[in-house]
Amino acid sequence: NPQLNPTTSEPPTPPTDHRSLAQAHGLFITSPYSPGSPLLLPNGAYVFQKLQSFLRAQYPQFGFQEVITPTIYKKSLWEISGHWDNYAEDMFSVQGRGATGRTENAEVGQDEEFGLKPMNCPGHCLLFGNETRSHRDLPVRLADFSALHRNEISGALTGLTRVRRFHQDDAHIFCRPDQILAEIEQTLKFVGMVYDTFGLGPYKLLLSTRPLDHFIGTIEEWDRAEMQLTEALINSGREFKTNKGDGAFYGPKIDIILKDSNGKEHQTATIQLDFQLPQRFNLQYQASPEEMVAQLAGCENAKGLDNAHRRPVIIHRAIYGSLERFMALLIEHYAGTYPFWLSPRPAIILVLNQSPEILKYVTFIQSVLSGLRPVPPGSLENSNGKPTPQPLATIHLPIDVDASSRGLGKKIAEAFKKRYNHFIIVGPNEARDQTLKLEMIHQPNIPTSENALSRALGRDLQSDDYK
Amino acid sequence: NPQLNPTTSEPPTPPTDHRSLAQAHGLFITSPYSPGSPLLLPNGAYVFQKLQSFLRAQYPQFGFQEVITPTIYKKSLWEISGHWDNYAEDMFSVQGRGATGRTENAEVGQDEEFGLKPMNCPGHCLLFGNETRSHRDLPVRLADFSALHRNEISGALTGLTRVRRFHQDDAHIFCRPDQILAEIEQTLKFVGMVYDTFGLGPYKLLLSTRPLDHFIGTIEEWDRAEMQLTEALINSGREFKTNKGDGAFYGPKIDIILKDSNGKEHQTATIQLDFQLPQRFNLQYQASPEEMVAQLAGCENAKGLDNAHRRPVIIHRAIYGSLERFMALLIEHYAGTYPFWLSPRPAIILVLNQSPEILKYVTFIQSVLSGLRPVPPGSLENSNGKPTPQPLATIHLPIDVDASSRGLGKKIAEAFKKRYNHFIIVGPNEARDQTLKLEMIHQPNIPTSENALSRALGRDLQSDDYK
Ligand SMILES: [Zn+2]
Numbered sequence A, B: 001n002p003q004l005n006p007t008t009s010e011p012p013t014p015p016t017d018h019r020s021l022a023q024a025h026g027l028f029i030t031s032p033y034s035p036g037s038p039l040l041l042p043n044g045a046y047v048f049q050k051l052q053s054f055l056r057a058q059y060p061q062f063g064f065q066e067v068i069t070p071t072i073y074k075k076s077l078w079e080i081s082g083h084w085d086n087y088a089e090d091m092f093s094v095q096g097r098g099a100t101g102r103t104e105n106a107e108v109g110q111d112e113e114f115g116l117k118p119m120n121c122p123g124h125c126l127l128f129g130n131e132t133r134s135h136r137d138l139p140v141r142l143a144d145f146s147a148l149h150r151n152e153i154s155g156a157l158t159g160l161t162r163v164r165r166f167h168q169d170d171a172h173i174f175c176r177p178d179q180i181l182a183e184i185e186q187t188l189k190f191v192g193m194v195y196d197t198f199g200l201g202p203y204k205l206l207l208s209t210r211p212l213d214h215f216i217g218t219i220e221e222w223d224r225a226e227m228q229l230t231e232a233l234i235n236s237g238r239e240f241k242t243n244k245g246d247g248a249f250y251g252p253k254i255d256i257i258l259k260d261s262n263g264k265e266h267q268t269a270t271i272q273l274d275f276q277l278p279q280r281f282n283l284q285y286q287a288s289p290e291e292m293v294a295q296l297a298g299c300e301n302a303k304g305l306d307n308a309h310r311r312p313v314i315i316h317r318a319i320y321g322s323l324e325r326f327m328a329l330l331i332e333h334y335a336g337t338y339p340f341w342l343s344p345r346p347a348i349i350l351v352l353n354q355s356p357e358i359l360k361y362v363t364f365i366q367s368v369l370s371g372l373r374p375v376p377p378g379s380l381e382n383s384n385g386k387p388t389p390q391p392l393a394t395i396h397l398p399i400d401v402d403a404s405s406r407g408l409g410k411k412i413a414e415a416f417k418k419r420y421n422h423f424i425i426v427g428p429n430e431a432r433d434q435t436l437k438l439e440m441i442h443q444p445n446i447p448t449s450e451n452a453l454s455r456a457l458g459r460d461l462q463s464d465d466y467k
């Protein structure tokens, strides 16, 4: 099996490989104790969380509700979902110590086998199925950032792109068949909005349709769904291609294929329709009067339903896809010149000497630019000797300080190596005049950064203050 | 084993039990497919994330840096940390499918046994040990909200308090021995600030000191550490008790014991010193000139160090402790009357009739109060037909609407049952005059809520508008 060998045949790609850039910025490390599960260092966790927060901030306007679901489920759930049979090789199994993994005659909780979840769908089906749903309650849109595990061969593991543990901006939309068009349209708009924000693109859209032989549901259901997908794609105004017959047996899908700066293609977002899971989990909602008049389609998918109930369709959708992989893409995309709000090293304050006045002014500048309330140096305390809570809406920026006794040349060299986006130099003049000297490097959009810094300082930056 | 029986002997506690209140608010469900891993519904995930965001907003001012670490680690890591030997019964083991769990002669990645992490400490030790650390780099403070798993007996599992899967506001402070006092003082202040914010308390502090016989390190190290803990406790100005000899063999600790409204005591926060893990992971930093003069203490703990290096002390600390348990505590503490910013059901808009003008005004009110940009009803779009990203600092409040055709009486009854904190009634008059009628129920601090609502609406609420 060639996949078992380490991937030594890859061409060397030092300048834009996400791993070397990530190392310069201190984003993550890997460990032989958990191959394929990158450990995100503070800077990497910072970027990860900014990506997560950005999407979270968008969820309410698109009607998504976040949920928090288990990491492990019993074998019996994975049997219902079909993963135990179809996905066995890619799943990790989990046992209580001393358990045999067999459930016959076992004491409850003492001898159960679990699966470490590779996907969130079965858990979301449990949540949907937990309540009686009316046709008016749909769509229900559940989002989940859970860690997922897939047992990839260890020889294939690389950085943030080929991993065993990752997080998706995963969501499942449970909707009526007649809501597919609107949901796909909104999802395509969501994708466009997010990729525009990061300056990613152009991207291609790829529709995969009903396979010839083996599929569930009726041809009418497929045709209706595919027509809605096609209409949404046309309405998006973007180029798309159709791969006829290339869909999974349980539903058609749309893939979003991103071209990176080297012309390499990456499949990131997916929008996958699913007629199967609703059936496996016997999910249903109370039919609308129109649906009751139209009667039930007599297909296997409707098995077990009376005419007063219908199966929802599930839309699996992810916009980033794997957050780890999306981070790798962005690392290469920005090549170190992150936008100010996302940069793990937006700025460093280089201190000319260590006099108390300068250090005091530096602490002030640092706290203002970081988004923290300005505090007297060396103290978190207000006049009561008690720290004060920072408000929830605080956006913290990691503004660093080099107040060591080394010379400015050495400090600048190190700051260059660490790829800070801005150097802020503070010496006796700046402390006296309460100004600052700004140098920008690795910065794609200088006016935006100036703007952000001016806003933070509460006044315009003087053009003399930076070059 | 009595723990195997379901806990049927508990006294009935319907009104303040977190489970029944949680049900009224739709916070979580449990599933036989993952006993002890509560599934947080949208409202529960909302409260969970508000708790998490609140603490995250405080981390920068206390110098904590968040990291993201693996869920599973190989057996060999747990052998280093000592968990495999001492914690075996409480850990879940994890295997790739088809793996035997033995590592001899196994193909890499094909036949490894892993442990599902019950704690974050070993992962954080890997992160600390990954870099050369100078005495000037300390303290290093790593925070982590990872999901943790402990294999509790299934009969003992209850709601959010006795679980198998939970999240801690976990952090590890790697510091020099002379930094213990300052770190403990700051941690106690952090605890005080957080508990004050939630109106929790009073709480007791409990110091556990060196056991008589079995301990690691020297008596001098323990004495110095215990003196610093005691000084920090005295400086906190709070009552504390000492349990002499009650510390773990690897270090003294401080427990925070909270009294709930029923007088029941809960151990929530912990501050645990650890001399052992730094030794097991051979963690070290470059000694300061003073430390080099003072020479190395000749104890087992220093084994393998030359005089130019020292072991850091680890402080394990959690302020909430388990977020799930802390949520349960808050649920009972507030008994449904959450503060406005934390409430899963802060307000519902009850619509008197479904005329287009009223519905339009309702959509406007809802988007303003939710923290979203006001949008025309039924549309996410700006003039370009494209949605606009919400800024990162958006605080979203889940303001619901009941626009059904039912009568107001029925709507109010249901809103009461669901324990919304505010009812906002909108009819023809309100839509015409662009006002709103406010009724508050279950609300502990009405001026604060009025304030928040006025701020959201951008104008003072008229006193006639609510009763
Ligand atoms: Zn899915």
Ligand SMILES: [Zn+2]
Residues within 6 Å of the ligand: B119, B120, B121, B172, B316, B317
């Ligand atoms: Zn720990």
